[in-house]
Amino acid sequence: MRSKLFVPGSRPELFDKAFRSDADALSFDLEDSVSPDRKTEARQVLQALLSAEAPRASGKTLIARVNPCQSAHFAADVLAVVRPGLALLNLPKVESAEEVLAAAAALDAAEAANGVAEPVGLLLNIESARGLRLAHALAAAHPRVAGLQLGLGDLFEPLQIDRHDPATVHAVMLQLRLAAGEAGVFAYDAAYARFQDVDGFRAEAGEARRLGFLGKSCIHPSQVAHANDIFRPSDEEIARAQRVVAAADQAQARGVGAYTVDGEMVDAPFVLRARATLATARRLGLGQGPT
Incomplete structure (x- = not known):
């Protein structure tokens, strides 16, 4: 909305x-x-x-x-x-x-x-x-x-x-x-x-x-x-969200709680935001990516 x-x-x-x-x-x-x-x-x-x-x-x-x-x-x-x-x-x-x-x-x-x-x-x-x-x-x-x-x-x-x-x-x-x-x-x-x-x-x-x-x-x-x-996620925001979610999946597989993406320390709150960004992007037909 x-x-x-x-x-x-x-x-x-x-x-x-x-x-x-x-x-x-x-x-x-x-x-x-x-x-x-x-x-x-x-x-x-x-x-x-x-x-x-x-x-x-x-x-x-x-x-x-x-x-x-x-x-x-x-x-x-x-x-x-x-x-x-x-x-x-x-x-x-x-x-x-x-x-x-x-x-x-x-x-x-x-x-x-x-x-x-x-x-x-x-x-x-x-x-x-x-x-x-x-x-x-x-x-x-x-x-x-x-x-x-x-x-x-x-x-x-x-x-x-x-x-x-x-x-x-x-x-x-x-x-x-x-x-x-x-x-x-x-x-x-x-x-x-x-x-x-x-x-x-x-x-x-x-x-x-x-x-x-x-x-x-x-x-x-x-x-x-x-x-x-x-209020549309930018292409850059969508791409970063995809990187954050991908890194989160990899970190979970390794049993790691905090990790870096684009030179920034990332943990659970960042992943929540990234998943929300990707959900919005999918709803608007702006591309697919990890969920």
Whole structure:
């Protein structure tokens, strides 16, 4: 899921274009991009879309962002969008484990009501100081939680923090990534609102990738290609991963725990990363190699 393209639920004229895009995932939105007077309409539109066969056959990861747990729209949103083929329910503005448990219970009910056999995961948006402080507890609150996603606009703007200060963004990214890592879930990067600022988007996405994020949110189709490029393992990374795994296999045969690859001492954590790189490469059709 290198790229995740936001699609407003109230804009069905954009749906076909989104499915034709190169985005790995589509996130259909019922929250911020839908005005209060169109919530019901958007919910009905998304229910019809996600009940159809074509979205499931698209090969894309399907995500729906619902309104917050405290919202009057939440229960109806979940019941409408939880359909076969939905991979993740994106829960915004999460600040307590109780909200996570409530969302998990709502998913249980919606899956039973709608005949969904494959469990839908939770992607939690971390968009407040409290949410960031409690990020690990939120991620660990229920087995349905698959990942944490940053929402830097909601996090920074009320606190008058510069959204585009690289040092500040890096600090928050690292904090979220470590919380996600402790809980054993993925971390996903925030959207970048300046969609015409290609250099800024690529710089922030590159930072996220260096910190081990899974991919980056895109608010405009023009950002998708850049996210896919940056979160793609390079040929050099794939080749090194192949060398690390091959050396690990040889070392295991000799009963050696630590060894060198390309002049660097390597042991088990490096092998885990190398195998993950090769798995990603195979999934993207970028070549084969040792597993």
